[in-house]
Amino acid sequence: MHHTRLFGKRFGSGQPPSRERVERSSAPKATLTAFERRALELFASGLPRGEIAQVLNRAPKTISNSLTTAKDKMGARSLTEAAVLLASALNG
Numbered sequence: 235m236h237h238t239r240l241f242g243k244r245f246g247s248g249q250p251p252s253r254e255r256v257e258r259s260s261a262p263k264a265t266l267t268a269f270e271r272r273a274l275e276l277f278a279s280g281l282p283r284g285e286i287a288q289v290l291n292r293a294p295k296t297i298s299n300s301l302t303t304a305k306d307k308m309g310a311r312s313l314t315e316a317a318v319l320l321a322s323a324l325n326g
Contacts (some may be wrong), residue, residue, distance in 0.1 A: 246313060255262070266304050266307055266308075266320075267281050267306070269290070269300060270301075270303060270304040270307070271304070271320070272279075272290065273286055273290060273297055273300045273301055273304065274304045274313075274316060274317055274320050275320065276290070277287060277301055277313060277317055278317035278318075278321060280322065283297045283298055301313055304316055304320075308320070
């Protein structure tokens, strides 16, 4: 069995998880930070990343990274899906 090493520790078999092990959920897998939540809310309102960066006084790359992290934490396939999941969580 092949393992991936990172900083001297072994992680997994180096193979992607099987389809059965990958579960998508409408509930976030981890809590979003206030910054990630605000960036995602602004994205959901229709602002492009550049304008979100101006509003939040951050670099556009920081906004992109935060949006991707929020999406991943929520188990969403896209930013649009993450925005819908966030709206559902806030309204329900």
